[in-house]
Amino acid sequence: MASFRTESSSVTPIHPRDQAGASIDLLGLLEKGRLLCVSGQFDEIPQHLDYIKTFELEPICAVMLETLQLYPNANNGHLQDSQRLQRLSDLLELAKVLDSKLAQAWAWELMQLLQNNLLLHHAALHSNAMAVELFEQCDRKREAFTTKVSRCLIMVPCxxxxxxxxxxxxxxxxxxxxxxxxxxxxxxxxxxxxxxxxxxxxxxxxxxxxxxxxxxxxxxxxxxxxxxxxxxxxxxxxxxxxxxxxxxxxxxxxxxxxxxxxxxxxxxxxxPSWGYWLRFCEALLLCESPEFERGWEALIALDLELRKLDLSTAAVHDSVLRKIISYGRRWHYLEIALDASLALAELNSKRRRLLSQTLSATVEDIMSLPRLVQKNQELSQQGHQLEASLARQNAELNNTLEQLRAEANIRKKAEYALHQAHAKLEQQIQARTQELEAAMDVVMRQEKQLALGRLVVGIAHEMNTPLGNALMAASTMDDYCQQLSADLSGTSLKRSQLQISLHALHEGNRLLRRALDVASNLVQRFRALAIEQHTETIQNFDLQGLCAGVVADWQKRFQERQAELSMYSDTAVRIRSYPNALTQVLEQILENCLFHGLTSGELARVELHLYQHGQEIELQVSDNGNGIAQDHLGRLFEPFFSRQLGQGGMGLGLSIAHSLITDLMRGHITIANRPEGGTCVTIRIPTDSETSFKL
CATH class of the missing domain: 1.25.40 (Serine Threonine Protein Phosphatase 5, Tetratricopeptide repeat)
Structure with missing residues (x-):
């Protein structure tokens, strides 16, 4: 918040101390409260004003605070605008007695708002002029200029x-x-x-x-x-x-x-009249279209409805009546146009009567000035009485302190009772915790059964295709063998028939071997899901060199798809872990980035960053591609989860990578969407996986 200049002639800055001993600028806090009120940020006003009330205020600051509390929606909804205006007049006189021009300017500024709400527009113009003049005398040029702007809003209804x-x-x-x-x-x-x-x-x-x-x-x-x-x-x-x-x-x-x-x-x-304006626009559009009769009926219906309302909708009613008169003359609905003209005249008459009433109220305000002068004298006398009442209040405060001491004893007894209730509540919580743990065990067993079911379904789905192909090839080969036996037992066997049969048997054998190879490969992939099947020996190796080798191997494939692959590392890092397993993980992540994550274009890129944090290594692989749907992020490491299942994707790559990182290397792997687009895979592994495993 910007700093505010103080009015040296009328307001003395007060700098109390908060609990930490820091100086508090109360005038700055009051200025911030005024800005919240003027800009209409009413949700923040009550809490801010309550905070100011916690400090001891001098009379001028107290007047300014009460002025802010009179703003509509400033936690005083039980007051009517007329009641606020009456109290504000008293505060204005008090500000004059205290000789604070800034407090007077704030009062005139709020008085302008309340008078405008009460349709006292001419009186609001006077209040606006007074506020501008006082702000200029306080050298508050920006506030004065902003107050001039609000004058335009008052002059329009006038x-x-x-x-x-x-x-x-x-x-x-x-x-x-x-x-x-x-x-x-x-x-x-x-x-x-x-x-x-x-x-x-x-x-x-x-x-x-x-x-x-x-x-x-x-x-x-x-x-x-x-x-x-x-x-x-x-x-x-x-x-x-x-x-x-x-x-x-x-x-x-x-x-x-x-x-x-x-x-x-x-x-x-x-x-409040927003809905009527929209209906007016829709009726005008219909009137200028082939469906002008519907638009005419809509205007008539809107006029009848607005006649039952007060002058808060006078502006839209005025426009509706003028259009009815115009269209009535054009389409020869002269009686309706005449009735609308009379209604418009009556509406203008009501508005003039209202303006006359506000003018009369303004004159009454001016006539009440002598009474205000008398009140100023009375307030001066009340000032002396206030000093005497302060002494009495000090005595009352001493009595209050004694009462507080008695209440403190009662509170101690209440705290003891609360302590006993707390102990009883702890016992209940322990009992509920045991019940919750039992329920969690049931949920865990159900989750394991569900995961096992998904695994079985996935394996059956993937094995079905190669085994089906093998069964079909074996059946076909059996048919050809029976046909060949029948031909051999016949009277004659042509060479061409023998060649056809042998060729078919050869093709069937090739199809059978291919299907069995696919099934064997699937079995190997399934075995990789169980981390105990990994037989690699732990080794010491240069992680930076390993990553650089993987990046070099994949550079050509990225270039073929017009994508860029880069690696960044500050220093060489030697670790004790499983290089082949880590290579498999990195290749799986790069494959996912290349074929699933990147979008086609010249700016497609993947970056690999290598960091060392003490006894932990961090690898980040990020791309600027499509990102991952939010509902898929939580399932990426599940076996057989793939958007291309049955189309060349098995959904096992990330599941195997997760097992290798978490179970074998004792690390962590996460995948998240980047705010600027694309995804980021983060891998954290210890520099010594063997030591981490023992721990």
Whole structure:
């Protein structure tokens, strides 16, 4: 968080100490709380303000803290906006007595927000001007500039459209002082002003105002996307859809409506009338299509529904009525158009009456200033009374301490009872642990049976093909032998017939031998699953040299597939382990990378890194290929698990590699997806597998 300048004339920085003795900047904490409130990050506000309450505050800081607690959704949901406004007026007067311009600026800033919520727009403009002036006197130029931006949002419901456009242009010329949220607020305020001017005019000005509003909303959408301000993304998509619907542009309207569909969860929080705007756009699209009658009926139904609601939906109702008048004249529904004109006049009359009421409330606020002066004098007297009450409170604190001591004795007795309950709970936990261990034994037996079943099914599946081929070849050879015997016992045997029979027998024998070779190879692979079948003798060897030899052997195969294979090692490493087994593991991993992991392309590459960490060696083989599906990662080392089972893949390579590393070499092997793409196989083995085995 950036450091904040203090207001030397009115606020004295307070630096209490935390439990570790470090200095705490309370004004900085209060400034951070104000930023959370102004930006609408209400989820973080209650916890932050509760933390500030743990410190002893001087009067000015206490006033500023209570001001922040009056923000909507700042853990005070039981208060109405009118009640907050009344309490805020008292805090403003107290800030004047304490001569703190910064505290007054914060109060005027919040008063502007509450008055705007209560539709007291003209009073909100006055509060806004007071906040700007006080921020400038405190040399808080950025806060003053941001407060000016909020003035545009207040002027739009006051129908000061041309003033909003003029002020927006002035502020945008100094956009380097604006943060993304403030910039979006200016753009959407100016766009709203142009939109309302556009729907109130005809001819070329109508198109010009709407086109300007569309451009401003599109710029706001680009900024909101760039800074991931989802609230303004939703608002911009909605407004762009509305303006395009007004202009009769079907494709962009449909595009932005579809964009809004994925953001419906937070739509009502942003604008309660959002759903009515979407229905209005859909009705306009139908009115400009061959199904104009359905669009007309949708507009009439929407008008009837909006007439039953309050002025919170006045903007969308105004647009609906204007379109009913326009289409009614075009399609000769003159009675309906006349009724809509009367309804529009009544709606505008209600809005004017509301503005008159807010103006009257503003006048009443001004008339109450003399009473406020009197209250200032009363507050001065109350200050002296507060000093006297502090002495009384000290005495009360002493009595409270005595009560706390008594409560401490009660707590000791409660702790003793809790200790006994804890011992009883420990016994229950031990009993439950024994039950859980018994249940785990049952689960382990079931898992072993399941794994055995998978193993049997896999072996049967793989052995079925070569044994079936051998059986077919033997059966065919038997048929030819019987035919040859029959020919020999006949009266004559042609040379060609004998050659055909011998050729068939030869082919059958070749097929039989091939099938038996495949079966024999499978048996050898199956035997490799049992680590005790590995008869290699442990040896001392250069691991770096072994890895370099494996990489050199595979270089040509990688080059044929337009892939790059590289090795990186800082120093020579000698270990005592099983070189042939480790070579088999590395070749299996490289084969998987080459034929399953890499994608076709010029940038396909595999890297082998060799590290030494004390008495442990780490080998990393990483690629930039496709990666592995998340639901497959946990099954890679299972026997017969392969996405190409029955297509040349047996699913035994990684299972054998896992057995060699973990059981024979007493190491570890893991496979994970890399964040930047591809996979990474990590192997960790001890420098002396024999010693590790004994340990």
């Amino acid at each position: 129908e000061m459209y041309r003033e909003v456009i003029e002020m927006g242009e002035q502020l945008l010329r100094e956009r380097e002082h604006l943060d993304p949220v403030a910039l979006c607020n200016i753009l959407r305020s100016s766009a709203s002003a142009n939109y309302f001017l556009g729907i109130e005019t005809d001819g070329d000005q109508h198109q010009q105002f709407l086109q300007t509003a569309l451009s401003l909303h599109e710029e706001c959408l680009r900024i909101a996307k760039g800074y991931q301000i989802h609230k303004f993304e939703l608002i911009s998509h909605t407004n762009i859809a509305i303006i395009n619907a007004y202009l009769g542009r079907r494709e962009p309207t449909t595009y932005h409506l579809l964009k809004i569909e994925g953001m419906q969860v937070n739509a009502n929080k942003v604008n």
